[in-house]
Amino acid sequence: MSRVDAAPSFNLEPRRQWWGVYSVRPHMDLRALARELLLYDRLVLPVPEDLDEADRWDTHGWDTYQLDYVAKNLEDLVQLVAWNGEMRAARKDHMRMLSAAGVTSEGAAYGATPQTMVGFIWNDVLAHDPQDRLPRVPPRIVAAHLSEDEAAADFEPTPAGRAGTPPAGRTSGVLLTEPVEVPDGGDDEDAFLTAVRVAREPQFATARRALYDYEDLLVMEDRDDGDVARVLGALRDDYLDAARDHAGATVRQHVARLIAGGGGALVNSHLPGAGKPAAFAIGKVFAQFPSFVPGPNPAGAHPGEALAHVSAAYPTRM
Structure with missing residues (x-):
């Protein structure tokens, strides 16, 4: 019996892929992309709408030749979306709201791009992608950030306490x-190319799917029994082991993920991996949760849907 089969019973919904939407600069950091590839089924990267926009990007240091290199290596793992006038206008509106609230950091400025893009992605995909490239059900399209600073400006998570x-x-x-x-292992390019290979491994993709699905259902159902902690630790070990098995040399980083919902008695706790020190922490927060999930069962009507995903490689004491 697999660890997935041994999990406590939940009412499963059709599985949605996770797509992370990024700003104009992640392609410049291959080591950061190596991490992000292990978090999402598909990375959504903005690309210049035309040659004039491409020249503007290059002037700002957002190297379009590097973007082309990244896209060619990612192939099926990337979704390229033109950064068009409608999106730019939406971002300007978003930046005005941040400025009015006194938020002016560089991280917030970059974070505003994925935050405003998410509402445009699915319609763009339907309009331009061939049918055989579409996922079976609409994906979770979430704003992905490379730092806490980028994320905090929009989601503003604060500890809920009691x-x-x-x-x-x-x-x-x-x-x-x-x-x-x-x-x-190796230089930044080696790490990136290794992550591309790992992300395509069926064992790794299956382990990630099982873990993410279970985490979301855990929050949705407010389960707090001992079996949940045991199975969650086992699923996380499967995910980490699959990455190590296919990547060779690895370094452990930590990411933070925001999910709208409860969390039961597991909230404000540290859960161990199987036979290992604590490897997973859950804390209750109050935050802004805009809905990013297109198609049937909109996120706002489903408490277990992941409405916002904050990914940042920052040291965290467990």
Whole structure:
């Protein structure tokens, strides 16, 4: 019996892929991309709409030749979306709101790009992609960030403590802090190419799917029995082991993921991996949770849907 089969029973919905939407600069950091490839089924990268826009990107240091190199190596793991006038206008509106709130950091400026893009992605995919490249069900399309600074400006997660009711404009959620094993051999390009290979391995993709599905269902169902901690630790070990098995040398980093919902008695706890020190922390927070999931069963109507995903490789004490 597999660890997935041994998991406590949940009512499963059709499985959605995870797509992470990025700003204009992640392609410049191949080691960061190596991590992000292990978090998402597909990376959504903006590309210049035309030659004039491409020249502007190069002037700002967002090397379009590097972007082309990354896209060619990712192939089926990337979704390229033109950064068009409508998206740029939406971002300007978003930046005005941030500025009015006193948020002016560089991280917030970059974070505004994926935050405003997410609402445009699915229609763009339907309009331009061949039918055989579309996922079976619409994916979770989430704003992916490379730092806490990028994420905090929009989601503003704050510890909930013992407070029962979130303040105006905020929703209760959980902040999951968890490890990921990132390829660490050779130079930045070697790490990136190794991550591309790992992401395509069926064993790794299956382990990631099982873990993410279970984490979301855990929050949705508010389960707190001992079997949950045991199975969750086992699924996380499968995920980490699969990365190590196919990557060779790895370095452990931690990412944070925001999910709207409860979390039961597991909230504000540290859960161990199977036979290992604590490797997974859950804390209750109040945050802004815009809905990014297209298609049937919109995220706002389903408490277990992941409405926002914050990924950042930052040291975290477990």
